[in-house]
Amino acid sequence: MEDSADSSEMLTGILIPQVFPIIINNLNVSLNTLLDWRLITHEIQLAIDTMIEEESAFLYNKSTNVKKPAQIPSESPDKTTNGSRLSHKIIQKYVFNTAEEVQNFLSHFGAPSSSSSRFFSGPKKMTINPFLTRSVYLATECEGEQNPKVVNPCRILMLETFGYHIRNMTFHISGTLLGDSLIHFRALLPLVPNIKCLKIVGCAEDWVDSEEFIRVVVRLPELEKLELLDISNFTEEFSNFYDKSKFTLNELLVEKYGSQLTTLICEEALFKRENVGKVLNSLPNLKTFRLSPVTHSNTLLILSEVEWPVLEELELWGDDGSGGNYDPFSDTVFGQDFIRAVNNFSASLVHLKLHGIKLISQEALSWEQQPDNKEDHNQLELSAMPRLVTLTTELSNIHINWLWNTIRQNSKQLEEVTVQTFSVSNGGLNELQREFNMLPKLKRIVIHCKYPDGESQAKKIVLKRTSQ
DSSP, X not given: OHHHHHHHHHHHHHHHHHHHHHHHHHTTOOHHHHHHHTTTOHHHHHHHHHXXXXXXXXXXXXXXXXXOGGGSSOOOOSSOOHHHHHHHHHHGGGEEEEHHHHHHHHHHHOXXXXXXXXXXXXXXEESSOSOTTSEEEEEEEEETOSOTTSOOHXXXXXXXXXXXXXXXXXXXEOSSOHHHHHHHHHHHGGGOTTOSEEEEEEEEOSOOOHHHHHHHHTTOOOOTTOOEEEEEEEEEOXXXXXXXXXXXXXXXXXXXXXXXXXXXXXOGXXXXXXXXXXHHTTOTTOOEEEEOOOOOHHHHHHHTTOOOTTOOEEEEEOTTGGGTOOOTTOOOEESHHHHHHHHTTTTTOSEEEEESOEEOOHHHHHHHTOOSSTTOOOOOOOOOOTTOOEEEEEHHHHTXXXXXXXXXXXXXXXXXXXXXXXXXXXXXXXXXXXXGGTOTTOOEEEEEESSOTTOSSOEEEEEEOOOO
């Protein structure tokens, strides 16, 4: 009987983590119901918490084009599950824009200094995790604070008590005196030692003197688990951007944590700095790079010279990238500079994503590559990408011979192609269907139409390999 009971418990422990995500994603489970289910057994609580944490990490990572910090993350992936929607709702519970919101959170869980609280085994030590999503959004200078130069003790207390549970952290830095924000940022960052994903959002309108900046930044803490840095929504604006005596927080964050980062998400402003080469080459383990927007050929030239030997995912957005909306009329067009940039990573690339990036025709590329020295007839060609599994690009680029012929001939591992277009005809769909004959491992082609013929809403069409 004991063996049977043990086997039943073991089977339950195995099945619950697999069954509950399916139930949650296929039934219209409410948030309150989900939270009630957590109280049934420890196994169910663990299964639900794991699902929420994983969904949150996915949402957090994908929501890179949101401009309004209070909405983070405001956009869900294309295929939104009920688990994703519930995780999204829970994430909003951990957005702290005001001192009052922080105080309410502390009050809800009891004062950490209270020795009678059942949540704490000692002063400022918590034995349960109040952050179901492991994700927190915090303004470095909360609204309602009387003295912005002094870090609010409630925020310090919250992170001292709960901070080690946090895996995904967003800091909103703002104000006209970045020096004050830096002091707050520097005081709070060490209190989240286990974060894997760090986002900086907001806008720094004024700058501090170089020596003061260095004094603050050189004391940035070690964050041994940090893997992802997202600075794509943090804008640094000051009177003379090219003043070499000025430092940017973005540069120094990349340099400080670069050797351990596997993902960097940034905007083009970083590429305009004098030391950009040194900064970008401090990322030897980078696997994913997202850049938005790409508007200058010089940016691609810099990418063609960086040393990222293990880069697997390259995602570039055109002029429309910062808003996250596909613009079929985007005029961000590139040729040989694009080829040089992609060739730099061709041996390791697994995912290539081009949003709003259009490529010039074969004829235009040939003209662009006319050598000054007429005796030099070698033309730049796109290198083979033997590891490429997914490709995202404009439909018009599929018709560019120098791109698509190389993919057909040398990317035999390709499994999925996503194309973006204004509209597509039945003839165009038939042409795309024939690509399955050219690429043996291609499983599906996804077409995102902004305005399909005769329709007013966006549409997604999925083509799959037909049985022979």
